[in-house]
Amino acid sequence: MSERVPSPAVERRSTGTRMVAAGQEATISVPATSANLGPGFDTLGLAVSLFDTVTVRTTTTGTVTVTVTGEGAGELPGDETHLVARTLLETLERSGFGCPGLELETQNLIPHGRGLGSSAAAIVSAVLAANFLLPDDEKMDSAGLLQLCSTLEGHPDNVAPALLGALAISWETGRVFRSTRVAVHPSIIPIAAVPATSLSTETARALLPASVSHASASSNAGRAALLVHALSREPEFLLDATQDALHQEYRAQAMLPSATLMRQLRAQGFPAVISGAGPTVMTFATSDAEARTVEQLIHSLADETTDKNSSTGWRVLKLTVAPEGAKLVVHQRNEL
Ligand SMILES: Nc1ncnc2c1ncn2[C@@H]1O[C@H](COP(=O)(O)OP(=O)(O)OP(=O)(O)O)[C@@H](O)[C@H]1O
Ligand SMILES: N[C@@H](CCO)C(=O)O
Secondary structure: OOOOOOOHHHOOOOOOOEEOOOOOEEEEEEEEEEEEOOOEEEEEEEEEEEEEEEEEEEOOOOOEEEEEEEOOOOOOOOOOOOHHHHHHHHHHHHOOEEOOOEEEEEEEOOOOOOOOOHHHHHHHHHHHHHHHHOOHHHOOOHHHHHHHHHHHHOOOOOHHHHHHOOEEEEEEEOOEEEEEEEOOOOOOEEEEEEEOOOOOHHHHHOOOOOOOOHHHHHHHHHHHHHHHHHHHOOHHHHHHHOOOOOOHHHHHHHOHHHHHHHHHHHHOOOOEEEOOOOOOEEEEEOOHHHHHHHHHHHHHHHHHHOOOOOOOOEEEEEOOEOOOOOEEEEOOOOOO
16 A cells, blocks of 8 residues: 545545444455566556455444454454554545444455555455445445545555456556456466565655656566566566566665565576565466476575575465456345
């Protein structure tokens, strides 16, 4: 999550005292996402098979409680300051609604601050939950959901694939965000090397220069165009297609073991990138045999790149592309 930018398309409406109905319940699951993918800074993102799940229940208690299982358990707040609760209540408020009482149960598999879209997943689950709770004539359509989630996250490249699944290309015109889904070639196997240390998106964004050269912009445009083709049609181009000129080198100082691992994998011919704002390294294999080689290589290289004085260890996750985005399952209405 980066800076919050006000958008004319999601201006707050006047706060009212209407309440959403108590006794509503649903479960939302949202995939992890890998943004940038090399040259697609703030525009490309891929949904992968690691999910956060949130069950939302409206009550009449007047209180907000959040229980957290998995990532963030014992660290995240259990009240209305929790990112999902806060975003859900703010989303209702934008439509002029309050909540008579709220219980959230979250089960988190997406690691936090690792470049796998945890904050985007939290925002998407909160906005979808709020939209479910609103009366039918107040609900947002898919364009409204993308607009609000992108505005809250600050950029669309994680929230778009979290909503749509597969590969999402996103763009922005005057703070209006749009996105389209692209099916991914079935051979592609994303392998995430997740270090124990985290890096906030805010910190990583602060390392970027205000402008880049025309040569860098031109090179990056070509690679980003090739990347969409490589991910969807011809994966053999992935090594060239994942070459970035906009962000990875500027951020390397904040994630040296990851930068080293990525360079070593690329030097051996594997398309490795920094996932999102890092520090996870994402590599794309195109067969099970190649995936095994990449996993073994990561384990041996990661040992070399790990700072022996820190407690860093790497988790290597062989994932699949998640073809569908967030899902909401409505539970039977509870009588209160
Ligand atoms: N499921 C969640 N519930 C509550 N808060 C969360 C959740 N997921 C993320 N957060 C908050 O967001 C922070 C991480 O956001 P940040 O944008 O820095 O990283 P990220 O989203 O994991 O990575 P990236 O944006 O690079 O993909 C966490 O430290 C936590 O405060
Ligand atoms: N495009 C974003 C993704 C992380 O949220 C960045 O690299 O800062």
